[in-house]
């Protein structure tokens with residue numbers, strides 16, 4: 095059939111059987127659709143529940159890709175952690191099951207992909223847009239931190255944007271429960287984009303390291319490039335340890351002040367999530383209630399109310 099599971103005009107006989115997946119416990123049938131991309135051990139697809147027609151973003155992990163015990167444990171930890179979360183600004187975890195070939199993780203479908211895709215199309219975002227997106231990311235991160243959960247890989251590619259242009263923090267592959275300072279893992283795991291100096295110095299990852307990443311995300315959305323990007327990884331690490339970066343003159347005074355207050359070498363000097371939300375950058379600037387999907391591709395016309 096022409097690439098679909100059920101060709102509209104034709105009955106089940108034409109169903110493309112190797113696109114069909116049946117959940118063992120519920121017997122629900124799903125049809126695999128478009129490949130969304132790859133993420134870790136998974137090939138990710140759109141999958142449609144044939145009875146409800148609901149579309150999911152599904153991580154499909156072949157058993158063969160997680161044959162070693164520690165790999166399987168990583169997936170099980172991600173599922174167990176993500177399954178326990180429920181918040182407007184966190185990617186919704188629906189369900190998971192296995193069949194003979196794969197492990198399936200059914201997540202909320204986000205039709206506008208991620209902030210990485212939007213920034214790539216736009217190059218930079220305006221300050222009102224950055225306030226709009228960052229506010230939702232901070233609310234999601236606050237939900238995690240009050241539950242002593244660290245994300246540990248905050249980056250534009252992990253902020254997913256749904257049909258209504260709402261932002262959802264996703265990918266809990268590196269997330270973990272906060273441990274007392276002395277019990278923290280000191281090895282750098284995965285490829286966290288925005289590593290904080292203390293993580294590089296193997297002091298372990300606390301909530302302050304997630305805040306550091308937020309500062310890097312804010313800088314990147316406004317300027318179009320990461321604060322500590324160089325052509326050589328070792329040089330990037332030196333810049334991070336020295337907190338050496340240039341502040342674009344295009345940033346507003348409030349944006350400059352907030353970024354520099356977050357990108358502090360000493361984690362204790364960084365602002366809390368509440369302090370960030372109460373910073374002039376947010377309180378003295380216009381925050382749109384909603385963004386039009388066109389802002390994925392072009393600078394939006396925002397009717398910014400002038401203070402009377």
Ligand SMILES: CC[C@@H]1C(=O)N(C)c2cncnc2N1C1CCCC1
Nearest residue numbers: 130131132133138151201203204264
């Ligand atoms: C399913 C994995 C991941 C994701 O976590 N969500 C929520 C998502 C939601 N909607 C679209 N894509 C999503 N992705 C993409 C797929 C390829 C790489 C990351």
